[in-house]
Amino acid sequence: MSGLVLKLAPNERILINGAVIENGERRSKLSIKTPNVNVLRLKDAIHPSEAKTPVARACYIAQLILSGDAKMDEGRNQLVLAIEQLSQVFDDRDSRLILADASKHAVEGAAYPALRRLRELLPREARLFAKCKQ
Numbered sequence: 001m002s003g004l005v006l007k008l009a010p011n012e013r014i015l016i017n018g019a020v021i022e023n024g025e026r027r028s029k030l031s032i033k034t035p036n037v038n039v040l041r042l043k044d045a046i047h048p049s050e051a052k053t054p055v056a057r058a059c060y061i062a063q064l065i066l067s068g069d070a071k072m073d074e075g076r077n078q079l080v081l082a083i084e085q086l087s088q089v090f091d092d093r094d095s096r097l098i099l100a101d102a103s104k105h106a107v108e109g110a111a112y113p114a115l116r117r118l119r120e121l122l123p124r125e126a127r128l129f130a131k132c133k134q
Contacts, residue, residue, distance in 0.1 A: 006029065009023065015038075016038070039112060040115075054125070059118050095121060101117050
């Protein structure tokens with residue numbers, strides 16, 4: 001059985017199945033052997049007040065699934081819908097590949113990989129908004 005390997009910085013916090021875990025003063029590595037565990041690095045977490053853009057809101061939905069604050073089925077449906085809406089705006093090839101991958105993960109109930117892929121769109125979204133303000 002392989003599993004997930006997390007490399008943690010000193011004092012880094014992670015959320016595993018709703019429990020906050022803080023690393024000690026040294027770098028460490030954790031191997032999570034149980035399948036389908038929800039893991040979120042808290043340094044990557046989006047605060048609700050920061051979820052103001054469509055991509056950030058989609059990331060936040062995935063985060064709610066990972067933290068256990070949204071029921072899996074309901075959260076998955078909301079996440080898939082958010083990704084479908086994003087696909088109407090991001091029409092370049094690379095963004096479509098990212099969204100297709102995120103959608104596949106969301107449908108499978110794999111919120112963390114979906115979140116990782118969606119986070120790749122945050123800089124692109126920022127550039128789009130910057131163009132609109134000009």
